[in-house]
Amino acid sequence: MLALAGTVQAQPASPLEEQAYSRAAAVEQKLIEWRRDIHQHPELGDQETRTSKLVADHLRQLGLEVHTGIARTGVVGILEGGKPGPTVALRAD
Numbered sequence: 001m002l003a004l005a006g007t008v009q010a011q012p013a014s015p016l017e018e019q020a021y022s023r024a025a026a027v028e029q030k031l032i033e034w035r036r037d038i039h040q041h042p043e044l045g046d047q048e049t050r051t052s053k054l055v056a057d058h059l060r061q062l063g064l065e066v067h068t069g070i071a072r073t074g075v076v077g078i079l080e081g082g083k084p085g086p087t088v089a090l091r092a093d
């Protein structure tokens with residue numbers, strides 16, 4: 001058995017980490033509101049029309065190109081980058 005003694009000093013957050021934490025904190029309450037709203041209005045699988053509308057409306061407010069009706073209730077938001085390069089996809093349920 002190996003035992004280590006001493007103090008652990010936390011590394012200061014980098015500017016990028018600080019920015020990420022700050023931006024996450026700025027939207028935390030809105031995310032909590034959405035979660036509560038979705039849980040208060042449950043929908044059956046493949047019938048999540050209300051939730052799909054909520055997601056699509058928010059993506060449009062962000063200025064994304066939005067496609068709805070993908071496999072009935074799926075939503076796709078397209079964010080075009082300013083530079084050529086690989087495409088990154090994010091999938092969430």
